[in-house]
Amino acid sequence: MPDSGIDREIGREQEYVAALYARLDALRGEAAGRLAAAGDRESAGVWQAEVARLDAVEEGLCFGRLDMDDGRRVYIGRLGVFRSGDGEPLLLDWRVPVARAFYTATAAAPEGVRRRRRITTRGRTVVALDDELLDRDGALDDGLVGEAALLAAVTVERTGRMHDIVTTLQAEQDRIIRHEPGGVLVVQGGPGTGKTAVALHRVAYLLYTRPHLRTRGVLVVGPSRIFLDYIGQVLPGLGENSVVTATIGDLRPDVEISRVDPPGIAELKGEAVMAERLAAAVRSKVRTPDQPVYVGFEQQVLRLDPGDCGRALRKAGRAGLPHNQARLVFQREIVEVLTRRLIEEMEAVVLTGTGEAIDGGSPDGRLGEADLRALAAAGVVIEQDERDDGPRTLLDETDRAGLRDSMLADTGIRTVLDALWPPLTPERVVSDLLGERADGWSAADVPLLDEAASLIGRSAGRATFGHVVVDEAQELSEMDWRMLMRRCPTRSMTLVGDLAQTGNPAGTASWDRVLRPHVRDRWRLARLTVNYRTPSEIMAVTADLLAAHHPGTPPPRSVRSTGEPPWRIGTSRADLVTTVADLATAHADGQLGIIASSPLIEPLAAALSLANPPDLTGKVVLLTAGQAKGLEFDSVLIADPAGILGAAPHGHNDLYVAMTRATRRLGVVHPGPPPAELAALRELVGCDWS
Ligand SMILES: Nc1ncnc2c1ncn2[C@@H]1O[C@H](COP(=O)(O)OP(=O)(O)OP(=O)(O)O)[C@@H](O)[C@H]1O
Numbered sequence: 001m002p003d004s005g006i007d008r009e010i011g012r013e014q015e016y017v018a019a020l021y022a023r024l025d026a027l028r029g030e031a032a033g034r035l036a037a038a039g040d041r042e043s044a045g046v047w048q049a050e051v052a053r054l055d056a057v058e059e060g061l062c063f064g065r066l067d068m069d070d071g072r073r074v075y076i077g078r079l080g081v082f083r084s085g086d087g088e089p090l091l092l093d094w095r096v097p098v099a100r101a102f103y104t105a106t107a108a109a110p111e112g113v114r115r116r117r118r119i120t121t122r123g124r125t126v127v128a129l130d131d132e133l134l135d136r137d138g139a140l141d142d143g144l145v146g147e148a149a150l151l152a153a154v155t156v157e158r159t160g161r162m163h164d165i166v167t168t169l170q171a172e173q174d175r176i177i178r179h180e181p182g183g184v185l186v187v188q189g190g191p192g193t194g195k196t197a198v199a200l201h202r203v204a205y206l207l208y209t210r211p212h213l214r215t216r217g218v219l220v221v222g223p224s225r226i227f228l229d230y231i232g233q234v235l236p237g238l239g240e241n242s243v244v245t246a247t248i249g250d251l252r253p254d255v256e257i258s259r260v261d262p263p264g265i266a267e268l269k270g271e272a273v274m275a276e277r278l279a280a281a282v283r284s285k286v287r288t289p290d291q292p293v294y295v296g297f298e299q300q301v302l303r304l305d306p307g308d309c310g311r312a313l314r315k316a317g318r319a320g321l322p323h324n325q326a327r328l329v330f331q332r333e334i335v336e337v338l339t340r341r342l343i344e345e346m347e348a349v350v351l352t353g354t355g356e357a358i359d360g361g362s363p364d365g366r367l368g369e370a371d372l373r374a375l376a377a378a379g380v381v382i383e384q385d386e387r388d389d390g391p392r393t394l395l396d397e398t399d400r401a402g403l404r405d406s407m408l409a410d411t412g413i414r415t416v417l418d419a420l421w422p423p424l425t426p427e428r429v430v431s432d433l434l435g436e437r438a439d440g441w442s443a444a445d446v447p448l449l450d451e452a453a454s455l456i457g458r459s460a461g462r463a464t465f466g467h468v469v470v471d472e473a474q475e476l477s478e479m480d481w482r483m484l485m486r487r488c489p490t491r492s493m494t495l496v497g498d499l500a501q502t503g504n505p506a507g508t509a510s511w512d513r514v515l516r517p518h519v520r521d522r523w524r525l526a527r528l529t530v531n532y533r534t535p536s537e538i539m540a541v542t543a544d545l546l547a548a549h550h551p552g553t554p555p556p557r558s559v560r561s562t563g564e565p566p567w568r569i570g571t572s573r574a575d576l577v578t579t580v581a582d583l584a585t586a587h588a589d590g591q592l593g594i595i596a597s598s599p600l601i602e603p604l605a606a607a608l609s610l611a612n613p614p615d616l617t618g619k620v621v622l623l624t625a626g627q628a629k630g631l632e633f634d635s636v637l638i639a640d641p642a643g644i645l646g647a648a649p650h651g652h653n654d655l656y657v658a659m660t661r662a663t664r665r666l667g668v669v670h671p672g673p674p675p676a677e678l679a680a681l682r683e684l685v686g687c688d689w690s
Pocket of ligand 1: 150153154163164165168169170173189190191192193194195196197198498532533629630631632660
């Protein structure tokens with residue numbers, strides 16, 4: 001189109017977009033008015049959310065237009081806007097079915113679309129239009145939709161905060177986002193394939209199409225607080241503010257994580273067998289005596305036989321309740337036995353009308369002092385003139401209930417009951433099992449405490465969710481999965497991850513292995529194959545690492561090349577910090593992430609005056625490979641790759657994570673010879689990032 005034609009077209013779209021913003025402003029005014037007039041907290045909450053939703057869509061309100069074969073024309077944007085009066089749709093929400101073709105139509109399968117137009121706005125001004133005609137015969141189809149806009153989006157400078165990709169979602173991503181919500185959907189994909197982005201857009205899609213999830217709740221689990229901060233703006237930017245985000249540790253806010261487990265221990269604590277051990281530990285606290293137990297109550301001595309205890313234990317066990325609740329059943333049973341015994345004793349001394357003692361009662365035919373005291377303790381007062389009445393049942397049901405309550409409140413009886421079936425706390429169960437002093441908990445203890453809480457019945461009131469999303473799902477241990485499944489009774493889940501990036505030794509190498517115990521084979525696998533982050537030059541140098549440790553895992557196809565091959569610089573251990581610091585100081589273009597082995601973090605933070613824990617919005621961000629999980633930077637400098645490789649059993653995966661965080665440039669500084677996996681990298685003598 002000649003320039004004047006483009007300008008005219010932009011002008012026309014500007015008019016349309018201006019009308020949309022005018023309507024949006026009117027809706028905002030209306031919502032603000034309703035909020036101000038709201039009479040109760042509930043309606044204030046509703047209008048508050050509506051105001052936030054309308055505010056969130058200011059940037060990029062309208063980003064597309066579809067011209068259909070049948071002459072219809074629809075505009076697509078961040079939310080649905082309707083004309084006042086006749087309710088005619090002016091803008092379609094990207095989540096409605098008609099809008100789907102915006103993401104999936106191709107020249108080969110145009111889905112009734114003649115033209116797809118991308119509308120780029122800055123503020124409220126239309127600045128560019130990008131048209132694709134889909135009805136041309138033989139048009140090239142490389143699988144990418146709106147390539148120019150996509151490439152513009154993926155090359156933009158990073159800020160330390162993730163943004164939504166609603167304007168450039170690709171077809172393979174859209175399919176996952178709109179996948180039906182029931183059951184477990186696993187999204188496996190290499191680095192940079194958009195797993196996080198897709199998971200978050202899926203949440204927005206599900207909340208829009210299944211409004212009941214707003215009340216049931218949606219939980220997004222991420223690997224760290226740093227990561228949750230990184231993604232924190234995406235859902236609000238899509239108008240969704242109602243989602244709970246948490247790390248696995250946050251699922252038990254009452255547990256303070258204050259220590260790190262030694263190597264190997266976290267792995268053991270994460271194994272599913274720990275659940276059996278905890279259950280056995282809880283069971284072992286319940287004891288059947290092998291001798292009769294004598295219980296004193298108000299100067300009466302009552303006998304409990306092992307058989308009595310066994311019967312009560314079995315009855316409590318059959319109730320199928322958690323330990324502390326089943327304990328109450330057990331106590332009731334035992335107290336019932338004791339009450340019966342006591343009444344037998346008492347009724348043995350009741351007199352007949354002629355003054356005879358029945359049942360071999362006392363020869364003088366009177367209630368003994370001890371009997372009277374026991375009865376008085378139970379609140380049963382026998383008047384003087386009643387004591388010699390004839391044969392009768394001494395205690396009615398109210399008296400018996402009073403007697404049972406007194407027994408339950410009696411410290412002596414409670415001590416006996418607690419010795420047989422003690423009350424438990426999760427902390428005690430876990431520390432007894434681990435044989436550790438409870439001087440603080442580690443992250444791997446959290447699911448153990450949660451398991452123990454559910455075994456003993458201390459999990460009432462824990463939040464559950466209608467849908468759960470887990471990012472970096474490969475990091476969860478078997479015990480973490482158990483804890484998470486308890487938060488999602490419907491088993492409606494979206495799990496995204498990459499088995500080649502597992503860093504946690506207790507994490508997984510098989511989706512089937514971790515999911516089968518919970519959902520058998522009722523889970524679906526979807527794959528993402530295109531890497532939008534990492535250029536082909538960087539992916540090429542990770543090939544050896546991937547092939548060595550994950551043979552058979554195809555690397556994702558990079559969507560672009562930069563012409564900037566990654567490099568490495570050798571140095572001595574003594575010069576390592578200075579070399580890295582010099583390179584960081586020389587870096588000027590965009591955001592730099594320095595990913596270092598753990599022992600280097602402190603000296604580097606000191607040398608470069610960098611925040612530790614990291615500040616993701618800084619020009620230079622310093623972090624470990626574990627902390628870098630899920631994040632990205634314009635440039636990445638890896639310091640001490642051998643240190644990262646050797647620090648953990650899955651060090652190769654950690655190095656793979658570190659190498660795939662860059663959108664443009666990757667440099668490696670290694671003390672001594674480079675690890676074999678990186679030997680093929682171009683070696684530089686000095687570097688200024690140019
Ligand atoms: N369709 C898209 N349009 C624009 N940008 C995209 C698209 N898909 C992904 N991206 C961008 O690519 C980058 C990587 O996406 P994301 O972090 O979701 O990948 P990931 O698969 O979770 O990566 P990793 O496993 O390495 O953490 C992000 O900057 C994201 O915004």
